[in-house]
Amino acid sequence: MQAAGGASLDATAGIAGAESEPPRAARRRARILFAVVALVAYAADVVTKVLAVEHLTGRDDVPLVGSLLQLNLVRNPGAAFSTGTGFTAGLSLLAIAAVVVVLVLSRRLATPLWAAGLGLLLAGVAGNLTDRLVRAPGPLRGHVVDFLMLPNWPIFNLADVCINLAAAIILVQTFRGVRLDGRRAAEPSGSAEPPGPADSPEQTA
Numbered sequence: 001m002q003a004a005g006g007a008s009l010d011a012t013a014g015i016a017g018a019e020s021e022p023p024r025a026a027r028r029r030a031r032i033l034f035a036v037v038a039l040v041a042y043a044a045d046v047v048t049k050v051l052a053v054e055h056l057t058g059r060d061d062v063p064l065v066g067s068l069l070q071l072n073l074v075r076n077p078g079a080a081f082s083t084g085t086g087f088t089a090g091l092s093l094l095a096i097a098a099v100v101v102v103l104v105l106s107r108r109l110a111t112p113l114w115a116a117g118l119g120l121l122l123a124g125v126a127g128n129l130t131d132r133l134v135r136a137p138g139p140l141r142g143h144v145v146d147f148l149m150l151p152n153w154p155i156f157n158l159a160d161v162c163i164n165l166a167a168a169i170i171l172v173q174t175f176r177g178v179r180l181d182g183r184r185a186a187e188p189s190g191s192a193e194p195p196g197p198a199d200s201p202e203q204t205a
Contacts, residue, residue: 035119099125144159
């Protein structure tokens with residue numbers, strides 16, 4: 001009787017552990033979403049910067065949505081929203097490290113919201129890093145192209161928007177206690193529930 005009960009508990013624990021593991025299909029969908037978001041957002045950032053340089057060089061402010069949103073081309077040697085302008089090379093190295101970290105973390109993705117957040121983060125960091133690598137005055141020291149201007153706000157680009165959207169998503173998921181693999185922070189990883197009254201030795205006998 002005890003052996004049978006023990007086998008039943010082992011089987012229950014095995015099932016609970018299996019159910020707690022993110023399905024392979026969920027991981028695959030999350031990774032695909034991550035890649036699509038990252039590629040689309042990165043391409044949009046690169047294309048808009050090329051168009052901005054081509055059409056806005058030497059021009060005055062161009063109203064896009066009245067006085068609310070205007071186009072104004074500037075070259076930014078710093079980070080998002082023109083911060084850290086004296087540390088371009090250091091920011092470039094940090095950006096490279098950030099890209100590597102995001103790619104490593106993406107292997108654990110199993111939820112769409114985390115996938116979108118990390119995809120946007122990768123696109124934003126990689127978009128501005130591309131400018132620092134390929135634009136003047138040289139590799140690691142290149143100036144980032146900014147061209148979107150709001151009233152009383154530093155001029156920015158789509159990569160900056162992606163980084164800030166990613167930060168918002170990451171904060172939401174962190175406060176919700178949702179991990180990259182979809183588990184809750186307080187959720188046990190495969191612990192079996194104690195046997196109910198039906199599993200007691202007296203009723204089994």
